[in-house]
Amino acid sequence: MSDIQIVEAPAGVEGSGFFATKLSEAVGLARSHSLWPLPFATSCCGIEFMATMGSHYDLSRFGAERLSFSPRQADLLMVMGTISKKMGPVLRQVYLQMAEPRWVMAVGACASSGGIFDTYSVLQGIDEVIPVDVYVPGCPPRPEAIIDGFMAIQKLVRTESIRRREEPKYQALLAKYGIQ
């Protein structure tokens, strides 16, 4: 018996020689196991993320094999570290350059809320400039916590409609940030 784990098929109708399910479930399944992150690491959380990418914690087993520092083809923006107000527009531009579907994960106290840096120069949480899907607490969060946040994103991706972009709620959210 091999101990390779295989992802379960989504709910659907099974019969001999066919399997019917919703397109969004199948697409969500595929998307959630091939999330391509764009690491936006500015400080210590970025170091913690490097450990997450390393062989011991191995982020790649989630299909997140292609980590690139370019918005091209990236699905998940992982913001790790203190974002100063001067960095805010840069972060926003990176987010705008990513194509839909896109998700955002704020890793650590600084990205989520400004953390200990309650100062004139630090953005008090990246959700002031871009919408955030998952917040990972901790200062810095351990790799397990980052993986937990990643799996929370996966769950979102799996269960969301592929037409998320057209949802009024999502459009209202983007409009709140002045995007499109």
Added chain:
Amino acid sequence: MAKIANEELLQKLNDKFPGQITQTGADFGLLTVETDKNVISEVLNFLKTDSALQFIFLTDITAIHYPELEKPIGVIYHLHSLATNTRIRIKVFLAEADLHIPTAITLWDGANWMERETYDYFGVIFDGHPDLRRILNVDDMTVFPMRKEFPLEDPNRIDKKDYFFGR
């Protein structure tokens, strides 16, 4: 060349600028003098070009804010004579209503960024600076954050306590 003694240095300055240089201290042997913004350019020029002193290296330009003083903002120059391994600190205090002081870029190109930083944090305007804009903070900031005119953080707030962050 041997290190210049503080007395000798002060004597030279007093001979050159009688009555316009005051010694305010010598912490850890670092001679600290105060002067006026009308002569600061000449003082810096003299310290840099005098063949016996040769304060050719500008270590830093920064500022300080004493809200209780009549002239609250002080601009501080640190010079280092690489030839004699002597250091000197010069302070010039400015009134709140008139935060203008001549630039030192004519003597040291390195003063450019230091003066921009001093402007950024204290609002000191260096007359003659070619590009006086903020260097570290966001451009649309309207305040000068290092001035002591902001209240301290509310000690009763708990939203940033360590236990929220797992520390």
